[in-house]
Amino acid sequence: MSKTFTLDCINLVCPLPVARTKKKLSEMQSGDILEVSGDFGESGENIVIFCKKLGFLVLESQIEKEKYFIRIQKP
Numbered sequence: 001m002s003k004t005f006t007l008d009c010i011n012l013v014c015p016l017p018v019a020r021t022k023k024k025l026s027e028m029q030s031g032d033i034l035e036v037s038g039d040f041g042e043s044g045e046n047i048v049i050f051c052k053k054l055g056f057l058v059l060e061s062q063i064e065k066e067k068y069f070i071r072i073q074k075p
Contacts (some may be wrong), residue, residue, distance in 0.1 A: 002010075002029075002033060002073075003029070003032050003033070004025065004032070005024060005035070006007075006034075006035045006037075007036045007037075008019060008037060009021075009036060009040075010036065010037070010039050011036060012040070012070050014040070014042060014043050014046055015064075016043075017036070017038050018043065018047055021034070021051075024037075025056065028074050031074065033059065033072050033074075034071070034073075034074070036069070036070045036071075036072065037068065038068055038069075039068075041063050041064055042053070043068070044061070044063040045063055045068075047068075047070055048063070048070060053064060054074065055075055056072050057075060
């Protein structure tokens with residue numbers, strides 16, 4: 001059974017959101033879902049690029065200039 005985790009990246013700018021997302025995903029099991037939110041849209045874009053590059057499944061991606069919400073599933 002998969003679990004859902006959350007990661008709050010409010011008030012963090014690159015590269016911290018990407019680094020924290022990477023760390024959290026490395027601690028999770030296959031099938032688990034990570035929900036990442038933050039308030040610096042460029043970081044959200046970088047998280048999506050990072051995840052796709054490494055083969056993670058981006059289930060949802062809402063990115064605006066001032067905030068983002070991303071759901072990622074670990075393969």
